[in-house]
Amino acid sequence: MPPSFPALAPFDRLQDPRTIRKIVSVDNRSVLAFAGLTADARVLINKTRVEAQSYRLTCEDAPSVEYLARYIARTQQKYTQRGGVRPFGIATLIAGFSDPSAEGGVAGPVLYQTDPAGTHSSWRAQVIGGKNAKNQREFLEKNYEDDMDEEASVKLAVQCLLEVVDSGAKNMEIMIVRADGKAFMEESAIDVVVKKVEEEIEANKDAKKKSTDE
Protein backbone atom coordinates (compact mmCIF):
# COMPACT_ATOMS: atom_id res chain seq x y z
CA MET A 1 0.00 0.00 0.00
CA PRO A 2 1.93 3.03 -1.13
CA PRO A 3 2.20 6.12 1.02
CA SER A 4 0.96 9.43 -0.35
CA PHE A 5 3.62 10.76 -2.65
CA PRO A 6 2.86 13.65 -4.98
CA ALA A 7 5.93 15.13 -6.58
CA LEU A 8 6.84 18.56 -5.42
CA ALA A 9 7.89 20.71 -8.35
CA PRO A 10 11.30 22.34 -7.96
CA PHE A 11 10.71 25.62 -6.21
CA ASP A 12 12.47 28.95 -5.98
CA ARG A 13 15.28 29.10 -3.50
CA LEU A 14 13.72 32.27 -2.14
CA GLN A 15 10.41 30.57 -1.35
CA ASP A 16 9.57 29.19 2.07
CA PRO A 17 8.83 25.51 1.38
CA ARG A 18 6.53 25.17 4.36
CA THR A 19 3.95 27.30 2.62
CA ILE A 20 3.59 25.13 -0.48
CA ARG A 21 2.77 21.78 1.02
CA LYS A 22 0.95 19.43 -1.34
CA ILE A 23 0.24 16.83 1.32
CA VAL A 24 -1.97 18.09 4.14
CA SER A 25 -3.89 16.68 7.08
CA VAL A 26 -7.62 16.98 6.88
CA ASP A 27 -8.21 15.14 10.11
CA ASN A 28 -6.12 13.42 12.77
CA ARG A 29 -6.44 10.18 10.86
CA SER A 30 -6.65 11.20 7.24
CA VAL A 31 -4.25 12.80 4.81
CA LEU A 32 -4.92 14.48 1.49
CA ALA A 33 -2.61 15.08 -1.45
CA PHE A 34 -3.68 17.02 -4.52
CA ALA A 35 -2.60 17.88 -8.03
CA GLY A 36 -3.85 20.93 -9.89
CA LEU A 37 -4.78 24.47 -8.98
CA THR A 38 -3.37 25.15 -5.51
CA ALA A 39 -5.90 27.87 -4.74
CA ASP A 40 -8.83 25.57 -5.56
CA ALA A 41 -7.25 22.91 -3.36
CA ARG A 42 -7.09 25.26 -0.42
CA VAL A 43 -10.83 25.96 -0.63
CA LEU A 44 -11.74 22.30 -0.93
CA ILE A 45 -9.39 21.27 1.86
CA ASN A 46 -10.85 23.86 4.22
CA LYS A 47 -14.37 22.66 3.48
CA THR A 48 -13.24 19.09 4.17
CA ARG A 49 -11.57 20.02 7.44
CA VAL A 50 -14.72 21.72 8.68
CA GLU A 51 -16.75 18.69 7.59
CA ALA A 52 -14.42 16.35 9.49
CA GLN A 53 -14.77 18.34 12.71
CA SER A 54 -18.50 18.62 12.20
CA TYR A 55 -18.67 14.84 11.87
CA ARG A 56 -16.64 14.47 15.06
CA LEU A 57 -18.95 16.88 16.88
CA THR A 58 -22.17 15.14 15.88
CA CYS A 59 -21.04 11.51 15.78
CA GLU A 60 -18.43 11.53 18.57
CA ASP A 61 -16.19 9.55 16.28
CA ALA A 62 -13.60 10.13 13.58
CA PRO A 63 -14.92 10.17 9.99
CA SER A 64 -13.73 7.30 7.84
CA VAL A 65 -11.48 7.98 4.87
CA GLU A 66 -14.29 6.80 2.61
CA TYR A 67 -16.71 9.30 4.16
CA LEU A 68 -14.31 12.15 3.50
CA ALA A 69 -13.64 10.97 -0.03
CA ARG A 70 -17.39 10.83 -0.66
CA TYR A 71 -17.80 14.31 0.75
CA ILE A 72 -15.04 15.74 -1.43
CA ALA A 73 -16.41 13.99 -4.50
CA ARG A 74 -19.94 15.21 -3.76
CA THR A 75 -18.67 18.76 -3.37
CA GLN A 76 -16.65 18.60 -6.57
CA GLN A 77 -19.69 17.30 -8.45
CA LYS A 78 -21.95 20.04 -7.09
CA TYR A 79 -19.69 22.60 -8.69
CA THR A 80 -20.17 20.97 -12.10
CA GLN A 81 -23.94 21.30 -12.02
CA ARG A 82 -24.56 24.78 -10.71
CA GLY A 83 -24.79 28.16 -12.36
CA GLY A 84 -22.13 30.75 -11.93
CA VAL A 85 -19.39 28.47 -10.66
CA ARG A 86 -16.65 26.44 -12.28
CA PRO A 87 -15.38 22.98 -11.30
CA PHE A 88 -12.49 22.65 -8.86
CA GLY A 89 -9.37 22.24 -10.95
CA ILE A 90 -7.86 19.50 -8.81
CA ALA A 91 -7.65 15.77 -8.36
CA THR A 92 -7.06 14.48 -4.87
CA LEU A 93 -5.67 11.38 -3.21
CA ILE A 94 -6.98 10.71 0.28
CA ALA A 95 -5.20 8.19 2.46
CA GLY A 96 -5.74 6.74 5.89
CA PHE A 97 -6.69 3.60 7.75
CA SER A 98 -10.12 2.06 7.79
CA ASP A 99 -12.07 1.55 10.97
CA PRO A 100 -11.05 -1.79 12.51
CA SER A 101 -14.63 -2.61 13.50
CA ALA A 102 -15.85 -2.13 9.95
CA GLU A 103 -13.22 -4.34 8.34
CA GLY A 104 -13.86 -7.32 10.56
CA GLY A 105 -11.35 -6.50 13.25
CA VAL A 106 -8.31 -5.35 11.32
CA ALA A 107 -7.64 -1.76 10.28
CA GLY A 108 -6.36 -1.71 6.72
CA PRO A 109 -4.80 1.10 4.69
CA VAL A 110 -7.13 2.77 2.20
CA LEU A 111 -6.47 5.14 -0.68
CA TYR A 112 -9.16 7.07 -2.51
CA GLN A 113 -8.94 9.30 -5.55
CA THR A 114 -11.31 12.08 -6.63
CA ASP A 115 -11.33 14.13 -9.80
CA PRO A 116 -12.94 17.36 -11.05
CA ALA A 117 -15.96 15.46 -12.32
CA GLY A 118 -16.74 14.35 -8.81
CA THR A 119 -16.06 10.64 -9.08
CA HIS A 120 -14.32 8.87 -6.25
CA SER A 121 -12.80 5.42 -6.27
CA SER A 122 -10.55 3.27 -4.15
CA TRP A 123 -7.07 2.26 -5.34
CA ARG A 124 -4.18 0.14 -4.21
CA ALA A 125 -1.76 2.43 -5.98
CA GLN A 126 -2.40 5.61 -7.89
CA VAL A 127 -0.70 8.63 -9.33
CA ILE A 128 -2.25 12.00 -10.17
CA GLY A 129 -1.00 15.08 -11.90
CA GLY A 130 1.78 15.80 -14.32
CA LYS A 131 1.86 15.03 -18.04
CA ASN A 132 3.10 11.49 -17.55
CA ALA A 133 0.31 10.23 -15.33
CA LYS A 134 -0.83 7.58 -17.81
CA ASN A 135 2.64 6.13 -18.26
CA GLN A 136 3.24 6.18 -14.56
CA ARG A 137 0.00 4.37 -13.91
CA GLU A 138 1.19 1.62 -16.23
CA PHE A 139 4.51 1.56 -14.40
CA LEU A 140 2.65 1.16 -11.11
CA GLU A 141 0.47 -1.58 -12.55
CA LYS A 142 3.52 -3.50 -13.65
CA ASN A 143 5.46 -3.12 -10.43
CA TYR A 144 2.86 -3.05 -7.68
CA GLU A 145 2.58 -6.21 -5.63
CA ASP A 146 -0.10 -6.90 -3.11
CA ASP A 147 2.02 -7.65 -0.07
CA MET A 148 4.68 -4.98 -0.35
CA ASP A 149 6.05 -3.78 2.93
CA GLU A 150 6.75 -0.15 3.82
CA GLU A 151 10.28 -0.19 2.39
CA ALA A 152 9.18 -1.61 -0.95
CA SER A 153 6.29 0.85 -1.18
CA VAL A 154 8.55 3.81 -0.54
CA LYS A 155 10.97 2.52 -3.16
CA LEU A 156 8.15 2.22 -5.69
CA ALA A 157 7.00 5.73 -4.89
CA VAL A 158 10.49 7.13 -5.31
CA GLN A 159 10.91 5.30 -8.62
CA CYS A 160 7.71 6.90 -9.83
CA LEU A 161 8.67 10.35 -8.62
CA LEU A 162 12.11 10.24 -10.18
CA GLU A 163 10.46 10.11 -13.58
CA VAL A 164 9.05 13.58 -13.16
CA VAL A 165 11.32 15.27 -10.67
CA ASP A 166 14.91 16.34 -10.98
CA SER A 167 16.88 13.98 -8.84
CA GLY A 168 17.10 14.89 -5.24
CA ALA A 169 15.21 14.36 -2.03
CA LYS A 170 14.88 18.13 -1.86
CA ASN A 171 12.24 18.00 -4.55
CA MET A 172 10.12 15.29 -3.04
CA GLU A 173 7.63 15.14 -0.23
CA ILE A 174 6.75 11.70 1.09
CA MET A 175 4.22 11.15 3.84
CA ILE A 176 3.91 7.72 5.38
CA VAL A 177 0.52 6.84 6.86
CA ARG A 178 0.54 3.99 9.35
CA ALA A 179 -2.15 2.51 11.55
CA ASP A 180 -0.88 4.40 14.57
CA GLY A 181 -0.14 7.75 12.96
CA LYS A 182 1.42 9.65 10.10
CA ALA A 183 4.73 11.37 9.50
CA PHE A 184 6.67 13.02 6.73
CA MET A 185 9.81 11.13 5.72
CA GLU A 186 13.00 12.90 6.65
CA GLU A 187 14.91 14.31 3.69
CA SER A 188 17.96 12.25 4.65
CA ALA A 189 15.91 9.05 4.62
CA ILE A 190 14.50 9.87 1.19
CA ASP A 191 18.03 10.53 -0.02
CA VAL A 192 19.05 7.01 0.90
CA VAL A 193 16.22 5.51 -1.14
CA VAL A 194 16.85 7.85 -4.07
CA LYS A 195 20.50 6.82 -4.21
CA LYS A 196 19.59 3.15 -4.15
CA VAL A 197 17.06 3.56 -6.94
CA GLU A 198 19.47 5.58 -9.05
CA GLU A 199 22.17 2.97 -8.56
CA GLU A 200 19.75 0.30 -9.76
CA ILE A 201 18.87 2.33 -12.83
CA GLU A 202 22.55 2.72 -13.63
CA ALA A 203 23.14 -0.98 -13.12
CA ASN A 204 20.24 -1.83 -15.45
CA LYS A 205 21.56 0.56 -18.07
CA ASP A 206 24.99 -1.08 -17.89
CA ALA A 207 23.45 -4.54 -18.09
CA LYS A 208 21.44 -3.58 -21.17
CA LYS A 209 24.49 -2.02 -22.78
CA LYS A 210 26.50 -5.16 -22.21
CA SER A 211 23.82 -7.36 -23.75
CA THR A 212 23.51 -5.16 -26.89
CA ASP A 213 27.28 -5.05 -27.25
CA GLU A 214 27.43 -8.80 -27.16
Added chain:
Amino acid sequence: MDTVFGVKYDGGVIIAADQGNARSILMYQKNLDKVVPLSSHSALGISGPNSDLVNFSEYVQKNIALYELSNDGMKLSTHAQANFMRGELAAALRRGPYQVNVLLGGYDAGAESSSLYFLDYMASLQKVNYGCQGYASSFCLSIMDRDWKEGLTEDEAIAIVEHCMKELQTRFLIAQPNFIIKVIDKDGVKVAKFGADPADT
Protein backbone atom coordinates in the same frame (compact mmCIF):
# COMPACT_ATOMS: atom_id res chain seq x y z
CA MET B 1 -24.58 23.83 42.28
CA ASP B 2 -21.36 22.89 40.52
CA THR B 3 -18.03 23.79 41.96
CA VAL B 4 -15.03 24.63 39.82
CA PHE B 5 -11.61 25.76 41.10
CA GLY B 6 -8.52 27.02 39.34
CA VAL B 7 -5.10 27.80 40.81
CA LYS B 8 -2.12 29.02 38.80
CA TYR B 9 1.38 28.10 39.92
CA ASP B 10 4.88 28.46 38.57
CA GLY B 11 4.93 26.38 35.36
CA GLY B 12 1.32 25.21 35.34
CA VAL B 13 -2.31 25.46 36.34
CA ILE B 14 -4.57 23.27 38.43
CA ILE B 15 -8.22 22.96 37.41
CA ALA B 16 -10.53 21.06 39.73
CA ALA B 17 -14.26 20.44 39.74
CA ASP B 18 -16.82 18.42 41.64
CA GLN B 19 -18.08 15.32 39.89
CA GLY B 20 -21.80 15.54 40.56
CA ASN B 21 -24.45 15.63 37.85
CA ALA B 22 -27.78 16.60 39.36
CA ARG B 23 -31.00 18.38 38.50
CA SER B 24 -33.80 19.42 40.81
CA ILE B 25 -33.94 16.73 43.50
CA LEU B 26 -32.31 14.02 41.42
CA MET B 27 -28.65 12.97 41.43
CA TYR B 28 -27.96 11.48 37.98
CA GLN B 29 -24.33 10.54 38.48
CA LYS B 30 -21.39 11.11 40.79
CA ASN B 31 -18.47 10.56 38.44
CA LEU B 32 -18.89 13.21 35.77
CA ASP B 33 -15.65 14.74 34.49
CA LYS B 34 -16.28 18.47 34.25
CA VAL B 35 -12.71 19.38 33.39
CA VAL B 36 -12.63 19.02 29.64
CA PRO B 37 -9.33 19.04 27.70
CA LEU B 38 -9.61 21.58 24.90
CA SER B 39 -6.21 21.10 23.36
CA SER B 40 -3.01 19.29 24.20
CA HIS B 41 -2.11 21.98 26.76
CA SER B 42 -5.36 23.47 27.98
CA ALA B 43 -8.39 22.34 29.95
CA LEU B 44 -11.73 23.88 30.72
CA GLY B 45 -13.42 23.50 34.11
CA ILE B 46 -17.05 24.03 33.30
CA SER B 47 -20.25 24.33 35.34
CA GLY B 48 -23.88 24.63 34.44
CA PRO B 49 -26.75 22.47 33.15
CA ASN B 50 -25.36 19.33 31.55
CA SER B 51 -26.82 20.21 28.15
CA ASP B 52 -25.00 23.52 27.85
CA LEU B 53 -21.90 22.15 29.56
CA VAL B 54 -21.48 19.39 26.99
CA ASN B 55 -22.69 21.39 23.99
CA PHE B 56 -20.45 24.38 24.65
CA SER B 57 -17.31 22.47 25.61
CA GLU B 58 -17.51 20.09 22.62
CA TYR B 59 -18.18 22.99 20.26
CA VAL B 60 -15.12 24.86 21.50
CA GLN B 61 -13.02 21.68 21.47
CA LYS B 62 -13.81 20.91 17.82
CA ASN B 63 -13.24 24.50 16.73
CA ILE B 64 -9.84 24.53 18.37
CA ALA B 65 -9.01 21.23 16.66
CA LEU B 66 -10.10 22.74 13.34
CA TYR B 67 -7.86 25.74 13.89
CA GLU B 68 -4.83 23.56 14.58
CA LEU B 69 -5.47 21.39 11.52
CA SER B 70 -6.05 24.37 9.28
CA ASN B 71 -2.97 26.22 10.44
CA ASP B 72 -0.22 23.69 9.96
CA GLY B 73 -0.34 22.47 13.53
CA MET B 74 0.01 25.90 15.11
CA LYS B 75 -1.46 25.90 18.58
CA LEU B 76 -3.89 28.55 19.73
CA SER B 77 -2.58 30.36 22.80
CA THR B 78 -4.59 30.15 26.02
CA HIS B 79 -5.36 33.85 25.65
CA ALA B 80 -6.74 33.24 22.16
CA GLN B 81 -8.79 30.25 23.27
CA ALA B 82 -10.27 32.28 26.13
CA ASN B 83 -11.17 35.15 23.84
CA PHE B 84 -12.67 32.80 21.25
CA MET B 85 -14.91 31.32 23.95
CA ARG B 86 -15.81 34.77 25.21
CA GLY B 87 -16.84 35.79 21.70
CA GLU B 88 -19.09 32.75 21.35
CA LEU B 89 -20.70 33.36 24.73
CA ALA B 90 -21.25 37.03 23.95
CA ALA B 91 -22.79 36.29 20.57
CA ALA B 92 -25.19 33.78 22.07
CA LEU B 93 -26.00 35.94 25.08
CA ARG B 94 -28.88 37.90 23.58
CA ARG B 95 -30.13 35.01 21.47
CA GLY B 96 -30.01 31.85 23.57
CA PRO B 97 -27.27 32.07 26.16
CA TYR B 98 -25.03 29.17 27.13
CA GLN B 99 -25.58 29.01 30.87
CA VAL B 100 -22.05 27.96 31.62
CA ASN B 101 -19.48 29.39 33.99
CA VAL B 102 -15.94 28.30 33.28
CA LEU B 103 -12.33 28.46 34.29
CA LEU B 104 -9.84 27.95 31.47
CA GLY B 105 -6.33 26.86 32.36
CA GLY B 106 -3.55 26.48 29.84
CA TYR B 107 0.20 26.27 29.35
CA ASP B 108 1.88 28.15 26.47
CA ALA B 109 5.11 26.51 25.33
CA GLY B 110 6.32 29.60 23.47
CA ALA B 111 6.02 31.92 26.43
CA GLU B 112 6.89 29.09 28.86
CA SER B 113 4.13 30.23 31.17
CA SER B 114 0.75 29.13 32.38
CA SER B 115 -2.41 31.17 32.60
CA LEU B 116 -5.87 30.95 34.11
CA TYR B 117 -8.98 32.71 32.84
CA PHE B 118 -12.30 33.28 34.56
CA LEU B 119 -15.22 33.41 32.12
CA ASP B 120 -18.83 33.52 33.21
CA TYR B 121 -22.08 33.02 31.33
CA MET B 122 -22.42 36.72 30.59
CA ALA B 123 -19.09 36.60 28.76
CA SER B 124 -17.13 38.45 31.41
CA LEU B 125 -13.53 37.45 30.85
CA GLN B 126 -10.72 38.03 33.33
CA LYS B 127 -7.23 36.66 33.63
CA VAL B 128 -6.65 35.62 37.23
CA ASN B 129 -4.17 33.82 39.46
CA TYR B 130 -6.86 31.75 41.12
CA GLY B 131 -10.63 31.50 40.85
CA CYS B 132 -13.84 29.69 41.69
CA GLN B 133 -17.17 29.24 39.98
CA GLY B 134 -20.41 28.53 41.77
CA TYR B 135 -21.36 28.75 45.43
CA ALA B 136 -17.83 27.65 46.16
CA SER B 137 -16.63 31.20 45.64
CA SER B 138 -18.42 32.34 48.79
CA PHE B 139 -16.48 29.79 50.82
CA CYS B 140 -13.20 29.49 49.00
CA LEU B 141 -12.13 32.79 47.50
CA SER B 142 -11.06 34.01 50.92
CA ILE B 143 -8.99 30.87 51.45
CA MET B 144 -7.32 31.35 48.10
CA ASP B 145 -6.77 35.05 48.85
CA ARG B 146 -4.87 34.00 51.93
CA ASP B 147 -2.97 30.95 50.70
CA TRP B 148 -1.97 31.94 47.17
CA LYS B 149 1.37 33.57 46.52
CA GLU B 150 3.70 34.12 43.61
CA GLY B 151 6.03 31.22 42.75
CA LEU B 152 3.98 28.28 44.04
CA THR B 153 4.96 24.70 43.23
CA GLU B 154 2.53 22.13 41.84
CA ASP B 155 2.17 20.43 45.22
CA GLU B 156 1.51 23.74 46.98
CA ALA B 157 -1.15 24.60 44.43
CA ILE B 158 -2.85 21.23 44.87
CA ALA B 159 -2.73 21.81 48.64
CA ILE B 160 -4.68 25.04 48.19
CA VAL B 161 -7.31 23.20 46.16
CA GLU B 162 -7.57 20.49 48.79
CA HIS B 163 -7.86 23.12 51.53
CA CYS B 164 -10.81 24.57 49.61
CA MET B 165 -12.37 21.13 49.09
CA LYS B 166 -12.13 20.44 52.82
CA GLU B 167 -13.85 23.71 53.61
CA LEU B 168 -16.71 22.90 51.25
CA GLN B 169 -17.09 19.42 52.58
CA THR B 170 -17.31 20.88 56.11
CA ARG B 171 -19.53 23.92 55.58
CA PHE B 172 -21.35 23.72 52.25
CA LEU B 173 -24.96 22.58 52.45
CA ILE B 174 -24.76 20.42 49.35
CA ALA B 175 -22.66 17.29 49.71
CA GLN B 176 -19.98 17.04 47.05
CA PRO B 177 -17.97 13.96 47.96
CA ASN B 178 -16.12 13.57 44.67
CA PHE B 179 -13.75 16.01 43.03
CA ILE B 180 -11.52 15.61 40.00
CA ILE B 181 -8.23 17.50 39.93
CA LYS B 182 -6.27 18.05 36.72
CA VAL B 183 -2.82 19.52 36.19
CA ILE B 184 -1.82 21.42 33.04
CA ASP B 185 1.87 22.01 32.53
CA LYS B 186 4.52 21.71 29.83
CA ASP B 187 3.76 18.00 29.54
CA GLY B 188 0.10 18.51 28.80
CA VAL B 189 -3.10 17.80 30.66
CA LYS B 190 -3.17 14.98 33.17
CA VAL B 191 -5.40 13.81 35.99
CA ALA B 192 -3.85 14.30 39.43
CA LYS B 193 -6.65 12.69 41.36
CA PHE B 194 -10.32 11.90 41.18
CA GLY B 195 -12.95 10.96 43.71
CA ALA B 196 -14.79 8.61 41.36
CA ASP B 197 -13.43 7.17 38.11
CA PRO B 198 -15.03 9.13 35.27
CA ALA B 199 -14.10 6.44 32.76
CA ASP B 200 -17.57 5.00 32.40
CA THR B 201 -19.49 8.26 31.90
